[in-house]
């Protein structure tokens with residue numbers, strides 16, 4: 001596909017592709033282990049594409065607000081790298097995919113040392129929350145939110161308080177993970193304090209447009225899409241993108257690399273952040289999830305687009 005025609009192709013074909021993919025949502029359902037997420041419209045599907053030259057496309061339910069959930073983990077990783085450097089971060093988390101579910105605790109017991117395999121599974125992201133600089137949990141959370149506001153350019157970005165409270169009240173598994181980590185000396189602070197930071201960043205709420213903008217910053221190796229100013233050092237973006245390829249779609253990351261071939265990160269509210277290096281940031285939302293915790297319709301749509309535009313980086 002010729003690059004010059006690609007934008008026209010996307011503008012013309014995306015509405016039909018989106019409706020095709022929307023039908024796939026029937027094969028999944030919204031997450032319910034966080035009770036508040038179960039209310040999401042199961043057949044919603046929206047997309048925003050933000051191009052490096054400032055153009056933007058949006059279709060379907062792109063205005064639907066949703067919580068970032070695990071998509072936020074990419075950015076807490078970046079902030080932790082900026083706060084602690086590579087050495088500080090990789091003392092507490094590994095660099096490898098697990099092949100297990102995102103909230104599994106299996107490997108924490110099986111493998112020595114008992115540090116999480118990577119920063120994108122829940123155990124790893126909880127460890128990363130503890131690495132964010134700040135004297136109190138509130139100060140850490142403020143710095144995380146300020147970072148998201150800077151990257152999205154939206155000073156009004158905030159939390160969905162119902163989703164945060166719903167997760168905090170039911171997060172028995174994440175609590176177990178955190179206590180394991182405390183016992184394994186990965187966490188130095190109090191478990192509940194670290195979890196408060198973690199639940200808060202998972203409950204940051206945005207739309208596809210925010211996700212597309214965040215993705216575009218990564219697609220531009222950490223540069224502000226408007227000013228070209230460095231927001232995140234390139235090396236750290238490189239680390240984050242490597243993790244997105246190997247672990248961003250949990251234990252469906254291998255399949256996603258083969259079928260779509262783009263760095264991406266999903267969240268249990270149905271969001272997917274994906275990027276075409278140097279060119280596009282993409283935000284998708286489709287709350288119905290498959291058994292791996294990824295948006296069924298969202299993955300389908302990205303697969304259609306990537307195949308049509310020959311986007312795979314491989």
Ligand code: GLN
Pocket residue numbers: 068069070071102103122167174202266267268269293
């Ligand atoms: N807040 C969610 C959890 O901890 C994030 C998981 C996800 O998006 N996959 O379970």
